[in-house]
Amino acid sequence: MRQQLVIAVKEQDYVKRLADYVRDSPFSEQWQLTIFTHAEAFVQFLKSGYPVHGIAAQPYMLEAAAGVLPEGVPIGALVMAPGQFPAYCELLQYQALPGLLQGMASIMAPAVQGTDREQTVQAITVYSASGGVGKTTLARQLVHTAANNGQRVFYVNLERWNAMDTWLERGAAHGDEGLSQLLYILQTHPDKVGEWLGRHSKRHALLRADYILPCSNAEDRMTLQATDADAIVRAVAATGQYDLIVIDLDEGLDELHLAVMELSHQIIWLVTEDPAVQRKSQLAYQYGMQRFGERFRLLKPRLQLVVNRSDGQLHAKRSIFKPACAFLPDTAVMGKGAAAVLSSPPYMAAVERLYRQLVKEEGGEPIANG
Known part of the structure; x- marks a missing residue:
């Protein structure tokens, strides 16, 4: 960080x-x-x-x-x-x-x-200005790909409507020790956050990564502030147990989103070939520039435009705010939950290429800080 x-x-x-x-x-x-x-x-x-x-x-x-x-x-x-x-x-x-x-x-x-321990941790945020474009699917596959490449990965879902229970193993998405409790510990006993994470982080056997349960009280997520999101990510980084944090954001664009993006070494901005999706991304980008000014402009080198469900043919004729760095095929879904993504070889291969591009693995370098 x-x-x-x-x-x-x-x-x-x-x-x-x-x-x-x-x-x-x-x-x-x-x-x-x-x-x-x-x-x-x-x-x-x-x-x-x-x-x-x-x-x-x-x-x-x-x-x-x-x-x-x-x-x-x-x-x-x-x-x-x-x-x-x-x-x-x-x-x-x-x-x-x-x-x-x-x-x-x-x-x-x-x-x-x-902050020595934080400096060794990379953070990648997956974002979209539209819902239903495959953002969480990409985040899961990116987590699995990074784990297969030897990285210790932590997945953080900060969506308002967190639907992790639809793809986690049965019983793995339920419990009382989630983001709501982590926020409480951060506010009342910040010196015990590392110990708390060690006891309450969950392990996903198939994705081979750790995660934390959603807020047990929906109001906690609805009132989540930029400082809270920042503290959550930094708390995970400060444990010294992870090489990569993958953050799953929803389609808003407010101070919370900006704070998470500023912590991130790379920001995947996901779109599809749908003209409405691309137009929403244009409008969101323009809004970010108008509202946040220099802070948002400084993010541009870290914004990586990725086109989902595409072979790149249609998108080549369009322009959003920068050229696309990758195109991902539609997933050939077989199975349920997390296994559905992992059973699509073309999608897995495309995300593998994206991952190597992001971390510059061939050059042996960490993720660029922009």
């Missing part, structure tokens, strides 16, 4: 140059930037409780947020000259960007030590 570095500077041109430089530098593998140019938005973000691993801000921004700055988070003051704001570690705002970033890295060094 990348660290969340918050930058608060009033000059928009400055932060754009900084963001562009970070995106094309090795620091893009370490940091996820969240940028503010207005003090009010910066303060509101901190009040919302989003996870933050480091802050670099101008003095007036820090003064405006004095009452809500998170404890224990490394903070750097971006100053014009040394000695202007000695209450924090000072960084010259206007200096060569490599030197500035090295200074930020030094300030954030304690946070790096605290």
Whole structure:
């Protein structure tokens, strides 16, 4: 998992140059930037409780947020000259960007030590702007493929209407210890989350991966916040037991979806050849750009457009927001539950190719961070 570095500077041109430089530098593998140019938005973000691993801000921004700055988070003051704001570690705002970033890295060094286990975990989110396009089918097959390739995989389903009981083995989808209880532990006993996951995570024998049961109280999922989803994924990563987390999202596009996408190293955006499905994806993408701006734009390198139930012939004549990276055939469904997907050799082979493309297995590299 990348660290969340918050930058608060009033000059928009400055932060754009900084963001562009970070995106094309090795620091893009370490940091996820969240940028503010207005003090009010910066303060509101901190009040919302989003996870933050480091802050670099101008003095007036820090003064405006004095009452809500998170404890224990490394903070750097971006100053014009040394000695202007000695209450924090000072960084010259206007200096060569490599030197500035090295200074930020030094300030954030304690946070790096605290997230070593998270850094080894990759996260892939499967998303679609439409229902019924085969998203959960793809997520299951991706889980199975990764497990067959030697990865330790955890499956997280964050759909509002979680239908895991339709494909889990009989009795495996029922119980009192699911996401509702995990949320309670995260809020009341965060130091015991790892122990709780160790005792209550389930194992799917056929998919060869672990998972957690849905919310026992539907209201818990309906009121789930972005910070909750972020905490769930980070809790799984922090166990140190997994190499890959596959996250199954529903078709909304709000702060929760954005938070999960920002945690993800790759985001599979699934469509079909259906013009209505593709139009919905266009509209959702445009909405994401309008509502979330720079945060959403920074996700684009990680968005991987995949066309399901397609041989690629029709889609080649259409354009959504980027070229498709893979085409998946319709599944020849035989059997029930998870076995239905695993009994379709063409689909399995196509997902295997997609998996290798995502993790760049041939080059021996981890999933790209965008």
